[in-house]
Amino acid sequence: MAKVAVxxxxxxxxxxxxxxxxxxxxxxxxxGRGAGNAVTLDLxxxxxxALPPIDALIHCAGVTDEEVKADRDAAMVRAVSGTERLIxxxxxAGARRMVYVSSAHVYGALSGHIDETMPANPLSDYxxxxxxxxxxxxxxxxxxxxxxxxxxxxxxxxxxRFRRWSLIPFSFPRAIAESGVIRILGTGRDRRNFxxxxxxxxxxxxxxxxxxxxxxxxxxxxxxxLTVAEFAELCARLGGDLLGRSxxxxxxxxxxxxxxxxxxxxVMGGQRNGRSLETHIVELVRQCSQLGAxx
Amino acid sequence: MAKVAVxxxxxxxxxxxxxxxxxxxxxxxxxGRGAGNAVTLDLxxxxxxALPPIDALIHCAGVTDEEVKADRDAAMVRAVSGTERLIxxxxxAGARRMVYVSSAHVYGALSGHIDETMPANPLSDYxxxxxxxxxxxxxxxxxxxxxxxxxxxxxxxxxxRFRRWSLIPFSFPRAIAESGVIRILGTGRDRRNFxxxxxxxxxxxxxxxxxxxxxxxxxxxxxxxLTVAEFAELCARLGGDLLGRSxxxxxxxxxxxxxxxxxxxxVMGGQRNGRSLETHIVELVRQCSQLGAxx
Numbered sequence: 001m002a003k004v005a006v007x008x009x010x011x012x013x014x015x016x017x018x019x020x021x022x023x024x025x026x027x028x029x030x031x032g033r034g035a036g037n038a039v040t041l042d043l044x045x046x047x048x049x050a051l052p053p054i055d056a057l058i059h060c061a062g063v064t065d066e067e068v069k070a071d072r073d074a075a076m077v078r079a080v081s082g083t084e085r086l087i088x089x090x091x092x093a094g095a096r097r098m099v100y101v102s103s104a105h106v107y108g109a110l111s112g113h114i115d116e117t118m119p120a121n122p123l124s125d126y127x128x129x130x131x132x133x134x135x136x137x138x139x140x141x142x143x144x145x146x147x148x149x150x151x152x153x154x155x156x157x158x159x160x161r162f163r164r165w166s167l168i169p170f171s172f173p174r175a176i177a178e179s180g181v182i183r184i185l186g187t188g189r190d191r192r193n194f195x196x197x198x199x200x201x202x203x204x205x206x207x208x209x210x211x212x213x214x215x216x217x218x219x220x221x222x223x224x225x226l227t228v229a230e231f232a233e234l235c236a237r238l239g240g241d242l243l244g245r246s247x248x249x250x251x252x253x254x255x256x257x258x259x260x261x262x263x264x265x266x267v268m269g270g271q272r273n274g275r276s277l278e279t280h281i282v283e284l285v286r287q288c289s290q291l292g293a294x295x
Numbered sequence: 296m297a298k299v300a301v302x303x304x305x306x307x308x309x310x311x312x313x314x315x316x317x318x319x320x321x322x323x324x325x326x327g328r329g330a331g332n333a334v335t336l337d338l339x340x341x342x343x344x345a346l347p348p349i350d351a352l353i354h355c356a357g358v359t360d361e362e363v364k365a366d367r368d369a370a371m372v373r374a375v376s377g378t379e380r381l382i383x384x385x386x387x388a389g390a391r392r393m394v395y396v397s398s399a400h401v402y403g404a405l406s407g408h409i410d411e412t413m414p415a416n417p418l419s420d421y422x423x424x425x426x427x428x429x430x431x432x433x434x435x436x437x438x439x440x441x442x443x444x445x446x447x448x449x450x451x452x453x454x455x456r457f458r459r460w461s462l463i464p465f466s467f468p469r470a471i472a473e474s475g476v477i478r479i480l481g482t483g484r485d486r487r488n489f490x491x492x493x494x495x496x497x498x499x500x501x502x503x504x505x506x507x508x509x510x511x512x513x514x515x516x517x518x519x520x521l522t523v524a525e526f527a528e529l530c531a532r533l534g535g536d537l538l539g540r541s542x543x544x545x546x547x548x549x550x551x552x553x554x555x556x557x558x559x560x561x562v563m564g565g566q567r568n569g570r571s572l573e574t575h576i577v578e579l580v581r582q583c584s585q586l587g588a589x590x
Contacts, residue, residue, distance in 0.1 A: 076375055077368045080423065119414040123434040128375065132423060139418040 043082030154197030188229030195222030449492030483524030490517030
């Protein structure tokens with residue numbers, strides 16, 4: 001049984017990781033800025049507090065798209081120096097196994113066949129920040145698994161505190177609950193692999209229990225491969241059934257998508273069954289509509 | 296004949312690029328912080344001045360190791376936001392062809408066979424900063440050549456103003472001139488490809504005159520492949536002959552170097568003859584000893 005430090009333990013992926021660790025008999029040391037963490041810690045500070053003894057680190061608080069858009073320079077600095085300080089603090093506390101939750105965007109444009117043998121080609125600011133953090137882990141050279149999920153979905157404990165509504169697994173169900181209409185600005189033909197936080201968490205916890213060393217990449221691949229428009233139609237259909245009203249999808253973008261469709265795959269064993277995308281949609285539409293009703 | 300904006304035009308590589316452009320009939324718009332530039336411009340500033348009309352940009356003022364060591368966070372920010380602002384200003388002024396002088400360190404550890412087909416693996420802060428700048432050029436997607444030289448040598452117009460004495464092509468000849476002794480802290484068995492600024496400059500100017508588009512990598516490969524110890528011995532021998540005194544090399548590091556020796560190559564046409572490393576050593580020892588005599 002391991003003692004595992006988890007950053008972002010109150011967040012979307014971190015909460016699933018913390019639950020997954022506890023379910024398998026491990027103990028969790030929650031690290032983060034907010035109240036309710038075992039150790040209060042801000043990766044933008046130059047000096048981090050010493051951590052109590054731990055066996056492993058799972059870093060689920062990498063940069064978010066929102067953070068990058070708000071202050072790109074600060075996000076880059078946190079990705080480099082914040083990650084380095086976090087790794088140093090974890091290593092000093094005894095952590096010998098580490099997991100970093102990165103992003104599929106590190107591969108570059110999300111089109112065509114992508115597996116772990118493909119070279120990285122981070123182009124967006126968001127992708128660059130995740131790539132920087134990956135490389136900081138890589139040079140530390142502890143036993144490390146880097147996970148690069150694509151479109152992550154999962155249950156939200158507290159809807160009101162969630163800050164990442166720009167992600168379509170969340171914004172589309174909410175749009176159905178609030179207005180019955182999903183508006184897509186592009187053509188909606190981009191394909192995404194939708195993966196549950198339970199799958200990402202399982203692959204993170206697996207690695208804590210493994211013996212393999214070195215820094216390795218893993219694509220957590222969910223069972224749902226849909227275009228953005230197909231996902232929207234699924235939200236409209238399931239949400240409409242649940243709410244008993246007619247819902248619809250409006251697509252503003254015209255023309256063909258030139259890029260080949262995404263085939264997001266793993267050659268390293270990252271395929272895993274988990275909570276279904278349909279369950280996620282229904283639950284989230286229900287939560288959002290109840291919130292709207294009580295607001 | 297093209298009008299070409301050159302950053303770092305007073306620096307080691309930039310001065311060779313500017314000379315190379317003029318020798319081929321192009322005109323140079325020197326951009327930089329110091330006096331003597333046609334446009335005064337600081338890449339750490341949020342707003343750059345508008346540039347007069349240009350055809351191309353050659354960016355020779357990427358981050359230096361000294362800059363990274365002085366303030367790593369600031370160097371990363373300049374590599375991302377400074378590069379983006381520079382590209383935007385150059386593109387707005389009409390630049391359609393661009394060259395970025397990066398570093399072989401972007402490939403990762405300088406050992407084993409390295410050519411342009413190898414994936415990047417930037418690990419040091421210095422390498423990460425150059426990689427960031429490369430990716431900013433890559434996403435701009437103009438016709439761009441990225442050069443990744445290894446150990447660069449070349450003539451210095453003003454020894455007193457040179458700030459990069461931590462580079463061994465400069466520190467070793469200076470040590471011979473000043474003390475007759477080169478002290479190597481490691482084993483000296485690391486191999487380097489030594490390439491002249493004239494070769495780097497020729498490959499940069501070539502690209503301005505080409506028609507090919509897209510973002511492509513090129514390794515500028517010099518004719519001298521030496522270990523650090525071999526280079527030191529060469530400096531001691533040539534410098535000793537010139538100065539008429541006995542010079543020596545002291546190697547502090549013990550043991551075998553585990554890494555396979557560097558084979559720095561180009562499969563994209565980056566091999567080029569140029570000024571010899573021997574000429575560089577003799578000239579620099581002469582300059583340094585004259586400076587010492589008059590100081």
